[in-house]
Amino acid sequence: MPRLAANLSMLYAEHDFLDRFGAAARDGFQGVEYLFPYDHPAPQIAQRLADHRLTQVLFNAPPGDWAAGERGLACQPGREAQFQDGLALALHYAQVLRCERIHVMAGVVPAGLAQQEARACYVRNLRWAASQAARQGVRLMIEPINGRDMPGYFLQLQHEAHALVQEIGAPNVQVQLDLYHCQIMEGDLTMKIRQYLPTGRVGHMQIAGVPERHEPDHGELNADYLLGVIDEISVACGFDGWVGCEYRPRQSGAGGTTQGLAWARRWRMRLS
Template sequence: MPRLAANLSMLYAEHAFLDRFAAAACDGFRGVEYLFPYDHPAEQIAQRLAEHGLTQVLFNAPPGDWAAGERGLACLPGREAQFQEGLQQALHYAQALRCERLHVMAGVVPPGLAHADARACYLRNLRWAAGQAGRQGVRLMIEPINGRDMPGYFLQRQQDAHAVLQELGASNVQVQFDLYHCQVMEGDVATKIRHYLPTGRVGHFQIAGVPERHEPDQGELQVDYLLGVIDEVATTCGFDGWVGCEYRPAIAGPGGTSQGLAWARRWGVVPRGAD
């Protein structure tokens, strides 16, 4: 059965960030992910993980100036020093949190930068980052993100991400397969799961409903079917990763996340004390 992780950047928004760990654990999640931990000391987050018996599944390396619209630095020539500094900070957090997966965002291609130049920079930075992460036993994730939500993002399609990995040739760099982004950009999600998961190049999944990005059982995707496909293929190829619940609860306000978890109960997320 797929292991579901709560994305604490989107779920339990009625709580302060450090209090979301307790809320997720109470609802029965065993793992957590989020975008960025850097506003809080790693030791504080590690304490919350230990207190609530949670596994840190994934987080992102620093993306540059998020408020100014930057969404990663890896494909941006001239930003290598900042990229390397951010990667080292992320690896420090990964060690403290015992996190095995780190998402490295590619970035938005600026006007005037040729795609070939952005790709060459991306590969150079990933090759360097893979070496740094490998010494610590960390796997790097690259994620195709749809161009509707993130216009101009360098990496948008599954086939392009896998082509990068084939050229890179680093065993500790994998694809973060977000079913929401895939459906928006490409569709045919189940077929892509069946095609790419057995390659060993998929290290993490994420889910959300399409098109509103609410609970995965809302909208045009059939979450039980798709989780079943992941489960079926995983048993034959040895996939041991997680499925991150990266969606915005349809019910805003206190208790909204918990009220929307009926779909997750079918997949092993049961309130503690009830299992």
Template sequence: MPRFAANLSTLYPEYDFLDRFAAASADGFEAVEYLFPYAYGTGELRARLDEHGLRQVLFNAPPGDWDGGERGIAALPGRETEVREGVDRALEYAAALGSPRVHMMAGLVPEGVSRAECRDTYLTNLAYAAEQAAPAGVDVLIEPINTRDMPGYFLNHQAEAHAVVQEVGAANLKVQLDLYHCQIVEGDLTATLRRDLPTGRVGHLQIAGVPDRHEPDAGELNLRHLMGVVDALDFDGWVGCEYFPKAGTSEGLGWLKNFRTKQDNSGEHAS
């Protein structure tokens, strides 16, 4: 059965952020992810993880001026110093929280700057980040994001992301495959999973319903089928639940209970 992690930036909005750890644990999650930890001290976050028996599996490196509309800076020429400072800060948090993965957002292509120049900058910054992260055993992730939710974002397609990973050539640089974004931009999710998971270049999966980013069993995606494909391919990473609950988070977790019931029944039959 896939291992599901609660994304605390989107799930449990009915609670203050630090109270979401307890809520996720109460619903049976064993791991969490979220966008950014930097508004909180590492000790405060570590205490929440330990208190509720949770693992931290992913967060993002500093994205630039998020409140001002920036969506990452890794591909933005002229921001190299800020990128390196952000990598250092992210790795400090990763060490304290025990997170084995950090996502680096590419950013929106600036007006008047060519994609070729952005790509060169991206490759250089990712190579630096991967080199710094390797001794700590941390994977650096890049994620294609759909053009509807984030117009102008530099990285949109799976093939682009895998080409970047291969060109940089660092073993700890990997792709974050969000099935929600991929369905909107490309579709053909089963073929994508069968093509890309066996390469070892996919370090993390995420799910949400399409088109409205609610519970992952609602809308266009056949979640049970897709997770069956993931299981069949022996993917041993985590599946982040990065969706916006339609009502209460706990009330909308019927899809997860169904997966757990299936796993329990499989165990009974095996014995």
């Protein structure tokens, strides 16, 4: 059964970050994810998780200088030391937060760098990172991200991500299948889910409406149907991951997130 996790970087924006944990719990979420935790001490976040009986599902390793447009370092030769330092910090947070998954962003391919050179650097970095993460039982996620939202991003397509997982050859490196990005780049979501979920290479999923990245009950995605497909395949193949709700609520301001969760409440009623 796919479990829903609130993405606290996008949901409950009317609250300060640390207050979003309680808001998510009050709306029935049992798991949370977000982009980056590093502005807050890990024990402080761990206390919020404990207070509200929440599972930390996923967060991202440091991406470099996010404000300057960096979106990860894994594919960038010459940045290996910074990549390694960032992973060490992420693993520290994962240990304190008891988080089993870290998303390692690939990065934008530097101008003038051949794609094959970027790929070789990426594979080297992920193999090293996988060996470090395995020591504490952490799985690393790699995520194809659409080129409209993130131009020049190294990894954009599902088949590329799955080929990389096979090439890297580490059992704790998996694909983060974001249905929002996949719909924009490839479409045919039902068949993508049926193709890739049974392989065991998918470790986490995310959902948002297309094209505006609001709730997944409007636009091109039908959350009721897609969650049913995920449920069907999960029962057959034993998928144990979560579905992260990584979207921006249509209604901003106080209560906007809660008012937009009718689709999630319907899904929970099906599970009860």
